[in-house]
Amino acid sequence: MTDELRADVVVVGGGVAGLAAAVALSRSRRSVVVVDAGEPRNAPSHGVHNVIGQEGVLPLELLSRGRAEAQAYGVRIVTGLVTGASGMLDDFTVEVHGGVRRVRARRVVLATGLVDELPAVPGVEEAWGHSVLHCPYCHGWEVRDQRVAVLGRNENALHQVMLFRQLSDDVTLFLHDAPEPTDEQWEQLAAMGVGVVTPRVERLVVEGSQVRAVEIEGGRLFEMDAVVVAPQFIARTEVFETLGGERTTTPFGEQLAADPRGMTAVPGVWVAGNASDPMAMIAAAAASGVMTGAAVHGDLAVADLMQAVRERAR
CATH class of the missing domain: 3.50.50.60 (FAD/NAD(P)-binding domain)
Known part of the structure; x- marks a missing residue:
């Protein structure tokens, strides 16, 4: 009934x-x-x-x-x-x-x-909400002064870099799917002291829910503590x-x-x-x-x- x-x-x-x-x-x-x-x-x-x-x-x-x-x-x-x-x-x-x-x-x-809807990169879902983040206001304080990777998905990547750079001196932009920066944007990235990695990301190395590294095409690893994504x-x-x-x-x-x-x-x-x-x-x-x-x-x-x-x- x-x-x-x-x-x-x-x-x-x-x-x-x-x-x-x-x-x-x-x-x-x-x-x-x-x-x-x-x-x-x-x-x-x-x-x-x-x-x-x-x-x-x-x-x-x-x-x-x-x-x-x-x-x-x-x-x-x-x-x-x-x-x-x-x-x-x-x-x-x-x-x-x-x-x-x-x-x-x-x-x-x-x-x-x-x-x-998260980027289709192995490791992202496993660490989502813990060491894979998207909002600097919700979770940025928790990763302050850590090694932060921004996983580029679209033109919003530079905006995320700018906001997380306020929280840490060690921020790296992985272009991945993001468009190539313009000349002006390259200057901005350099002024912020942000490194840029151009090969695509293959996976995140994760222990439990904690990011340990970002692996790019070719197998090179970059040790990281947190990864920023754009859902x-x-x-x-x-x-x-x-x-x-x-x-x-x-x-x-x-x-x-x-x-x-x-x-x-x-x-x-x-x-x-x-x-x-x-x-x-x-x-x-x-x-x-x-x-x-x-x-x-x-x-x-x-x-x-x-x-x-x-x-x-x-």
Whole structure:
């Protein structure tokens, strides 16, 4: 038999953005169901940074605290993968585990996050989130003064070099797939004291999750402590597309288009966090969830008012 829940809002995704949206909504006495597949993007990380009052907290611990806070306001959390979605404004149905459970709701908030599509270099995935990094603000402090390799993937490589050079005097650019620097860029690299290796990278030498060296074509090894990569940010768009939306392709990957409040082109469907802003760090994703939650409550409040006016006229 199918278990059916009803709510004002169903939030798909139980990361910081989804939980923040749920708390904002429930504090305005909206009934909320959060469906969470339990696959947080930052799970491999040793800690969360740039979150005032929560510096260094383990990612799963932060989510555990967030779930407890949401549940304290009456939010119902369903663990499972959304496998189907249908409906329209004021009457959406979200299916979990092939329809074993359904959630009926007036509005949908997609906080489905994204997947980091990593360079296809052996060793990258094994050390991802530990000694293979992409964000200087999230993890740069942890590799300060170490031997840092930037694995070039596109024209963004020089930008990454510039930011990580602020954290270490020992930065090397491995061009790999990045375009040949211009004359001006060669001058910039020289001014920063950054070495450049032009042969393609064959693999990373990794012990456990710790990078030890970068091996290039021909077998030469360069001893390194950390490697910086540029992922493609691929938003989880399946539910949005099922509901009639379209993904947006950018130079950095794929995402969901929305206005600053999180409203998408599909009536009644909203988005928060990395699904629409791949550059948002934890604090920004949480802020996005709060703002989207508030906007959805406002949208429902207007709809409730108009319904009350119609009923009074009858």
